[in-house]
Amino acid sequence: MGLQEFLHTESPSVPDTASISEAARVLLGHKLSTLPVVDSNGRYLGMFSMNRLFSLLLPKAVLIEGGISDLGFLPDPMETLCERMREHGSESVLRVLAEDMPVVHPETPLLEVVLLLYRGENDIPVVDGANGRLLGMIAGADLLRRVCGD
Amino acid sequence: MHGESEVIHAIFGLNPLWLATTIFIATYAVIITEKVNRAIIALLGGGLMILCGILTQEAAIRGVDFNTLGLLVGMMVIVSVTKKSGVFQFVAIWIAKKVKAHPVGILLMMSLVTALFSALLDNVTTVLLVTPVMLLITEELKIKPYPFLFAIIFMSNIGGTATLIGDPPNIMIGSAVGLTFNDFLLNLAPIIPLIGIATLLPIWWLWRKEMVASPENRERVMRFNEIEAITDWKLLKQAAMVFTLVIAGFMLHGLLHLEPATVAMFGAALLLLLENFGRHAEDQSKRVHHALAEVEWITIFFFVGLFIAVYGIEEAGLIGALAQGLLNITQGDLTTTALSILWGSAIASAFVDNIPFVATMIPLIKSLAPSMGGDQAIMPLWWALALGACLGGNGTLVGASANLVVAGIAEQAGAPIRFATFLKVAFPLMLLSIVIAHVYLYLRYL
Numbered sequence: 252m253g254l255q256e257f258l259h260t261e262s263p264s265v266p267d268t269a270s271i272s273e274a275a276r277v278l279l280g281h282k283l284s285t286l287p288v289v290d291s292n293g294r295y296l297g298m299f300s301m302n303r304l305f306s307l308l309l310p311k312a313v314l315i316e317g318g319i320s321d322l323g324f325l326p327d328p329m330e331t332l333c334e335r336m337r338e339h340g341s342e343s344v345l346r347v348l349a350e351d352m353p354v355v356h357p358e359t360p361l362l363e364v365v366l367l368l369y370r371g372e373n374d375i376p377v378v379d380g381a382n383g384r385l386l387g388m389i390a391g392a393d394l395l396r397r398v399c400g401d
Numbered sequence: 402m403h404g405e406s407e408v409i410h411a412i413f414g415l416n417p418l419w420l421a422t423t424i425f426i427a428t429y430a431v432i433i434t435e436k437v438n439r440a441i442i443a444l445l446g447g448g449l450m451i452l453c454g455i456l457t458q459e460a461a462i463r464g465v466d467f468n469t470l471g472l473l474v475g476m477m478v479i480v481s482v483t484k485k486s487g488v489f490q491f492v493a494i495w496i497a498k499k500v501k502a503h504p505v506g507i508l509l510m511m512s513l514v515t516a517l518f519s520a521l522l523d524n525v526t527t528v529l530l531v532t533p534v535m536l537l538i539t540e541e542l543k544i545k546p547y548p549f550l551f552a553i554i555f556m557s558n559i560g561g562t563a564t565l566i567g568d569p570p571n572i573m574i575g576s577a578v579g580l581t582f583n584d585f586l587l588n589l590a591p592i593i594p595l596i597g598i599a600t601l602l603p604i605w606w607l608w609r610k611e612m613v614a615s616p617e618n619r620e621r622v623m624r625f626n627e628i629e630a631i632t633d634w635k636l637l638k639q640a641a642m643v644f645t646l647v648i649a650g651f652m653l654h655g656l657l658h659l660e661p662a663t664v665a666m667f668g669a670a671l672l673l674l675l676e677n678f679g680r681h682a683e684d685q686s687k688r689v690h691h692a693l694a695e696v697e698w699i700t701i702f703f704f705v706g707l708f709i710a711v712y713g714i715e716e717a718g719l720i721g722a723l724a725q726g727l728l729n730i731t732q733g734d735l736t737t738t739a740l741s742i743l744w745g746s747a748i749a750s751a752f753v754d755n756i757p758f759v760a761t762m763i764p765l766i767k768s769l770a771p772s773m774g775g776d777q778a779i780m781p782l783w784w785a786l787a788l789g790a791c792l793g794g795n796g797t798l799v800g801a802s803a804n805l806v807v808a809g810i811a812e813q814a815g816a817p818i819r820f821a822t823f824l825k826v827a828f829p830l831m832l833l834s835i836v837i838a839h840v841y842l843y844l845r846y847l
Contacts, residue, residue, distance in 0.1 A: 312537035315813040319533045321487060324494060324629035326621075 254357055254364065254389060257397075258377055262388035264289050265344060267296055271307070272340035274299045287376045287385050288348055295378045295385040296348060303347040307339045308332045355389065356380040364389060409717060412453045421455045421717035428710050433753055435799075440699045443706025443757075450713030464712025465705055468576040468662040469569075473523065473704070474696050475665025476566060479643065480526045481695030482672050486637035487630045489518070493534035494627040502622035504544055504612035505605065511535060512552045512601055516560030516593070520567045521648065524557040524803035525697065531557075532810045541621045546816050548608035550807050551823070552601065555795050555830065557803045559597050562791035563590040565661060566651065569700075570759040570790040574783055575661070577763045578776075582651035582661065588784050592841040596792070596834045603830060639675040643668050700802070703756065711760045720761075724768040733773055736847040739785040740839060742766070746789025747835045751796025751828065759790050781846035788838040796831040798823045 264287040265274045278286050278301065285300040312319045339346075353367050354376045367375055368391040377386045409417040428446030432439050450456045456464070483489075496514060500506025511531065519527040531553055539546040561567035565575040565585040575585065605612075631637055650657070650664035673692060677685040714720055731737040742762070749758050766782050773779050794801030798808055798820045808818045 310537050310540050311814040312533040312540065315533060315536075315810055317529055317533070317810075319490065319537060321490075321630070321632055323632070324490070324626045326624040326626070331621075 254355065254359060254361065254377060257389045257393050258357075258387040259390060259393075260387040262287075262374075264385060265299060266291070267343075267345055269344045270340065271304075271342050271344055271347060272336075274344040275304055275340075278304075283374065285352070285374050287388065288344055289385050293385060294383040295354065295376055296345075297350040298352045298376065299344055299347060300349055300352075303349055307347065308335050352376075354378045357386065361394075365394070368394065410454050415453075417455055417717045418719060418722075420453055421450065421713045422719050424449045424453065424455070425710055425714045425719070428706075429753075429757060432757060438699065439754070440702040440706065443703045443710065445706070447706035447709030447713070450709055455713045455717055456709065460716065461709045461712065464715075465708045466573065466576050468660050469572050470701055470704060471660075471662025472566065472572050472576070472665045473569070474701060475662065475667075475669040476523060477526065477696045478669035478692050479640070479647065479665070479672055480522055480530075481692045482636070482669075482676055483640040483644065484530060485633060486640055487632040488637050488640070489530040490534050490630040491627050493531065493538070494625045494630055497538050497622055498625065498627065502538075502542065502614065502619035504542060504614050505609070507538060507542075508549060508552055508605060508612060509601070511549065512556040512597070515553050515556040516563075516597055519557040519560030520563045520590075520593075523566070524561045524568055524801065525700075525806050527557050527561075528553055528803045528807050528810075532807050536810070536814050536816075538622055541625075542614040542618045544614050545611050546811065546814070547818065548604060548611060550811055550816070550818060551608075551826070552604050554801075554804050554807050555600055555604070555827075556597060558791060558794045558801055559593060559600065559834065561803075562596075562788060563593040566665075568791045568794075569704075570755050571787050572661075573756070573759050573763060574787055577767070578783055580783065581655040583655065585787075586652075589787060592788075592838065596837050599837055600795075600830050600834055603826075603833075607826065636676060640672060643672040643675070646671070704760075707757050707760050711757075711764065714761075715764045720764045721768055724765050727765070728769065728772055735773060735778070735781065736843070738769070738773070739781045739842055739847060742782055743785040743789040743839060743842060744835065746786055747793035747796070747831065750790045750793030751800045751831060755790040755794055755801065759786065762786055762790075781842060784846065785842055788842070789835065792834045792838060793831060795834065796824075796828045798827075800831075 263277055263281050263283070265277055267288055267290050269277075269288075274286060274288070278284075278299065284302075285298045288296045288299050290296055306314055310319075310322075313322060353372060355364055355367070356378060358380070364375060373391050375389045375391075377389055378384065379386055411417040411420050424446055428442055431437060431442045447461065451458055451461050492514060493511065496510040497507050500510055515527060515531050518531065532550065535549050535553060536546055539549055558568070562571070563585070565571050565580065565582045571585060571589075574580065575582075647664055647668035650659065650668070651661060654661055654664055673689055677688055680688070727738065727741075731741060746755075746758065746762065749755075766779065766786060769782065770776050770779050794804065798804050798818060804823075811818050
């Protein structure tokens with residue numbers, strides 16, 4: 252069975268010219284946790300995610316390997332968080348692009364997709380292997396609905 | 402440590418001296434290129450010494466200084482357990498607040514703390530603990546972290562020079578020569594504060610205009626709650642007790658007839674026992690596994706390979722020939738030899754890893770003893786080697802492992818340290834520290 256059945260071709264994406272705050276608005280507006288970023292030819296470049304947005308709110312010292320693992324000693328930071336988001340909001344979405352997140356192709360076996368979903372992905376981009384264009388997204392929930400018989 | 406020399410049957414009847422020298426130089430050359438992980442190359446070099454018949458496996462094992470390895474592993478385990486308590490973050494935040502979060506005060510106090518930590522822990526461990534907190538503080542103050550990271554690099558290498566356990570070259574020298582913790586404390590530590598101050602002043606002067614933070618940003622640091630940084634009070638108390646015992650053990654190891662490795666490994670085992678006592682078997686396995694996994698195994702296996710490679714050239718006669726060459730140049734004069742070792746070690750250690758350099762120099766200096774009046778007479782040579790190799794590491798970004806670790810962390814945090822930028826200030830400052838060491842050695846020992 253191909254992935255066509257589960258492919259959402261109308262899933263939102265953002266262009267590589269978008270700013271972080273524009274991408275964040277699309278993400279939150281559609282209640283998604285990840286969003287594909289494409290170039291002007293529709294080629295898939297990487298994912299913009301809520302996880303990456305959170306990383307902008309944290310001090311760099313916790314994001315580095317072997318960095319600070321506990322921030323309990325920092326004061327209540329809501330003001331700081333808003334300030335950090337304002338500082339980064341106008342920057343290009345490419346600054347926080349995750350290029351190492353897994354993608355699948357239309358011919359990828361279904362079980363491989365299940366494995367990726369098991370490893371923590373919620374939505375997986377489907378990319379044309381020949382030209383790198385984004386074809387759509389696969390939502391884990393759709394696949395689960397089908398196997399549960401709903 | 403080393404046994405009697407054996408007759409060498411090199412492969413294909415080749416000349417053992419030339420064969421061992423070729424293997425050693427090739428090993429050294431590939432380590433310098435940094436194209437392949439240094440542990441792999443050292444192990445291959447050591448392995449080739451055995452495969453080519455320069456050493457038997459038994460001889461190779463005799464060449465490995467297990468006292469150095471035991472001391473390093475023991476201390477690494479103690480630190481990996483201790484740091485989970487959050488004590489190192491507590492200290493850094495506490496001192497930042499003590500100086501009212503003023504950047505110049507932070508520079509001075511963090512330098513002092515780095516030097517002290519570095520004297521009691523190894524340099525890499527120290528910078529791994531201090532650098533992230535320093536980045537957090539400079540980010541909150543909205544000032545450039547570079548001068549502070551520069552100072553951390555310098556002070557870790559300078560502080561580490563002061564004690565037997567502060568820097569791997571000292572551990573190797575102490576173990577090979579049988580020098581005690583107190584020997585290092587009495588002979589090297591007295592000059593360290595002067596070197597520290599002399600290098601810190603130019604650092605402050607060069608970057609003084611950048612060390613300005615707004616009152617609002619300083620207030621952000623003042624709102625840090627250092628008590629909250631302590632995440633495990635019970636572990637903190639246990640670690641403090643074990644650490645005190647270990648330091649006391651180091652200070653008394655001469656009297657107790659215990660090698661430093663025994664003290665460190667026993668301390669590590671005791672701390673692991675205290676941390677795990679009464680826990681479920683599964684939880685214990687997880688914690689012990691984590692503590693042991695934190696040991697820098699790359700460094701440990703690098704040492705193993707290197708000890709074997711150096712023992713290979715020693716057995717083949719290269720070290721003896723080099724020692725004779727050095728004696729011919731210096732005419733056996735103690736002053737000339739000591740100062741040559743100091744400056745030679747400093748320049749070499751600025752560009753190549755000081756661990757293989759010191760590993761090679763130890764047997765060389767040992768073999769000078771009979772021609773220069775015995776073991777006691779050549780003591781200044783050991784201090785010259787320790788000062789040169791430890792302080793020389795400050796000369797370039799690749800001069801010491803701690804420098805590269807800070808550079809790696811800075812790069813991840815978006816504040817990269819470039820080789821040439823670092824060199825311009827670091828090399829003259831390193832030379833300044835060696836001039837001070839030169840005067841100190843001359844006045845005290847020569």
